[in-house]
Amino acid sequence: MANTPYPQSYYAASANPVPPRPALQGEVETDVCIIGAGYTGLSSALFLLENGFKVSIVEAAKVGFGASGRNGGQIVNSYSRDIDVIERTVGPKQAQLLGQMAFEGGRIIRERVAKYNIQCDLKDGGVFAALTSKQMGHLESQKRLWERFGHTQLELMDQKRIREVVACDSYIGGMLDMSGGHIHPLNLALGEAAAVESLGGIIYEQTPAVRIERGANPVVHTPQGKVRAKFIIVAGNAYLGNLVPELASKSMPCGTQVITTEPLDADLARTLLPQDYCVEDCNYLLDYYRLTSDKRLIFGGGVVYGARDPANIEAIIRPKMLKAFPQLQNVKIDYAWTGNFLLTLSRLPQVGRIGDNIYYSQGCSGHGVTYTHLAGKVLAEALRGQAERFDAFAGLPHYPFPGGQMLRVPFSAIGAWYYSLRDRLGF
Template sequence: MAFKTADNPGHTNSWYAASAKDKRIRPALEGETEADICIIGAGFTGVSAALELCERGYSVVVLEAARIGFGASGRNGGQIVNGYSRDLATIAGRYGRDKAVKLGAMSLEGGEIIRSRVAKYGIDCDLVAGGFFAAFTEKQIREMEAHKADWEKHGHAGLEMVPKAEVGKYVKTDRYAGGMIDRLGGHIHPLNLVLGEAAAAESLGCRIFEGSRVTGLDMGDKPVVRTAKGSVKASYVLVCGNAYLAPLLPEIHGHMMPVSSQVMTTEPLAPELIESLLPANYCVEDANYILDYYRRTADNRLLYGGGIGYGGHDPKDLTGVIRPNMLKTFPQLKDVKIDYAWSGNFALTLTRIPHMGRLSDKVYFSHGDSGHGVTTTHLLGKILGEAVAGHAERFDIWASLPNLPFPGGRTFRVPLTVLGAWWYGLRDRLGI
């Protein structure tokens, strides 16, 4: 099947944009309007919050600078990875056992929200169950065993260790020493998921305006959100711009750094070839600090991602960065054509824990899912909806977690983070 991105303008040149089910362009905001809640950003966080609030009967306006799912929500690897970017043992060590127990109780909910909404609204997003975490070393295997034991204390019963002899059930490569499967993980077409959720919210009365970059936010008892051609007066405002928010609110942006990750897809492969590479159709993520992630697509492509660009900077040759790693994993693909290669930014916090809070009594925000956004954004979007509906208990748990700005400010945050990443990458290469 031939795909084009020219008929889906405003998105990056990705396989997701080319194969999107819904390519409608929503109008830009013009004139003044009012709503109970105005949401800035139509990615997973904003759309998840919008759907939660519409289900509760609120009137909602969503303002998107570009297109629904334009940012990381429509460009990521499409993997349903449970939990957070830091494990629950680390969270307990930093913030106390009580906080870890409370966050642990929520840690599987993001995936549950996705599966529930796909079923409830009939969202066609290629949902497939099952994820595999691949280990290169015995050290990484021991870390996975500890991670599994800690997860099970919080009620996660879907994990199973995989010895080296059984890795081939999930991925046919000689690179790995073993791994762990998560039966509650899985993968999706992320752009079709967020588009389907947006359509579900619209069916409940939500109004979504694309091409409507926010130019100003007047805080007060009745906040006003301004764009170039219009404004929204609302009882509450939810700021959900994540890595693409700058420069609107520097008080938020200083607490996160945009980080790019690169993704590519092969041409469609023969069914017997793609099935030989990934027999169980699980998505795969390795255990290195700068990791590779990959999976099958519904039309038998291999989607392969990796690499990292602190500050949101991309390499000149995206395919040149990713393809060598793909061939280390699957050398039999050396003659396969690459059809699409793209990048996208996610928001990284200094703690690698999402950052939620209030800018005023009426303005709430959430950002910084730090590479675990597919599930976490769905959870935190729902929690934002709960909070403005008068049930802020879970929001307040997240808002109580300290989140400091990056050291060195905008000038030095990138080189300092690169230095840290170099050190952890060296540890991966040395197996220490």
Template sequence: MNSSYPASFYAATANRKDARPELSESLTADVCVIGAGFTGLSTALHLAERGFSVVVLEGSRIGFGASGRNGGQIVHSYSRDMDFIERHYGTATADAMGGMAFEGGKIIRRLVKQYDIKCDLKDGGIFASCNSKQFRGLQHHKALWEKYGNDQLELLDEKEVQKYVGTDRYTGALLDKSGGHIHPLNLTLGEADAIESLGGKIFENSPVTNVQQGEKAVISTPKGQVTANFVMIAGNAYLNGIGDLLPKLTQKSMPCGTQVITTEVLSKEMQQQLLPQDYCVEDCNYLLDYYRLSGEGRLIYGGGVTYGARDPGKIENLIRPKMLKTFPQLKNVKIDYAWTGNFLLTLMRLPEFGRIGNNIYYAQGYSGHGVTSTHLAGELVASAIQGQSSRFDVFANLPKYPFPGGRLMRVPYTAMGAFYYDLRDKLGI
């Protein structure tokens, strides 16, 4: 149990630092949500808006996991795009998922506006190509996304991209004006406030120790329990301690770590030099770099993956060289914050949605595209619990494959694959 947030820029600038109470009684509810990250909060909020009574149980703090430590970028679609989905699962599935690919970002903007959430929301995102092959990929990407309704895209050539990003590293870019960025921990805290404003209850430092299945589920914590008609499991990479259900949710996924650093506050001149339009950026490499300016003008820069969520050691030593490769003008800038956090990877890099029995739902495994996909997941789970499950079932019906070699070999096999694709990126092939 973690009663405080890991040190990060987001934790240091959280709008609210006091903890909600620990569950110490027996409650009943229509729905019990396990996990107060984006998936759990989005589910609880969409349910509360529909009039359901909701209890959220969080083992540590709201947004403790990836939801409160990520790069904060509103990136649409999934870790695999619709052409991949069509090849593997058919046109009908691709069209259905394509129709939902841009919904998560719209949900975020609606919640921010409707509940007046202070999370430094800014519009605009850039996908930057590091070689000619990647730029051709962006041309294809633009046509694909336009097919599914995104009409806010613009291709930038090598000279044009330098109007948006102060580096000569890129051969071109795709600008998505419907993308954007946020302070992710403050978004989770604002969503939690919204749930409570609608009558929902949230308990922190209340790890779930067991889920007893039945017509009504009984969810136990060290000091209390919740009896609910439905359960939503939203622990993602930080799922633990729920008894016999755990293997069903972890055998086909793998936690992975990513690292982030944040500079000191930069001068207005330097901010203008680096990102004059204040858009967020991610490159097109397999092991990608991503960065943006914070609300107060710090550069937040992340990149790299550690498979199996092992501790990477000195984070600044890993990420600072990446930052300086992009922005050598920052060589004398001080790094004020450095942290790591885990996301959950699936073999096919598509989210895993499903049911256990008739009344236990789960959604996890966003594979690096969690900020928007989690918010979509909450809407789909809430609709399914309400009795409208067709859109949820599009995801739930996707096959779920185990990693080759099982749990023992998933880390080395995946790391070898990542090395291969990283080498292809570097060679531009």
């Protein structure tokens, strides 16, 4: 049977040691079978186990193999489309409930880290950096919007203030969110998996779901076994493939690229990011970066629509890094990798139920670290019969990409080009 290892990333190279997890052999029964051992699946499992459910997870590769173990490691609040966009789409009542949840994911992460003593280099503080006056105006509006929903750990920064927290001359200002922050994302997933197992949950690695047998007692079929369950949670996101065709038609896997430098001189690292905050800019196709615990700079950005792997990731991302930090001209890049996230046309997550017993959450659209942890709680609530918050997400409208699967990549790329041009021209 094929064994799928982690990609060659900094995170895989610096991951905490974990026990081997065997593939599923034969037939098992459980209350809930979760497809995917990323953040959505692990968060769902923890909330369910804490409420007395019996849970089994099937994972096609290894815990955190997908976006959960490859992302930029930044704790960013809200959704890929903010609460004001949601309010215009669905009205004030539904938006109020979604707005109240917009800052919950980060709290859940911190609660998990504390409760289960997860070693994942958690640091507080995230910066949104503005390159233009228009972007600065957007941050001012965003601060007012978030404060309307009770989120108050925010500070607007002028040009002088932002230079105190990031040594980049390009920014005219920004906003600091002290409830944001950053983590080693793969170690967070591995710690959550250990917590799942400490509560009696079972995780089968190298066990792809190849077919879902729907009905009153659904069955997840794998290459060498099957899981009979009362409920199924589909949490494969960008790595789900065509397992559930009705989900594939309204989403598109996209790739983002990340590089990691060699360890930096301590004084240089301190100069770049004196308070050790993470940073993302406000462009449509944004760049993001932070320091690791061993003082490397992780820098990511760009989107490849359709999730093709670029031939030379360093050639794409290194110029972006040097534009922000020309002082790193002679620094070596030790790691470069790509990872997929799932994009929806609305840029809002897709949550719902198929039949009576198959639940799903997908399509974080690049905003997944916090949202997936919230999604796990919301899905667990729904399985317990408390569906108000689940229904708020499930009621969001979603549409197939124009032109179907064949044309979704070029149409999305054209749209991204247009908004990137607007960023460069400052309008």
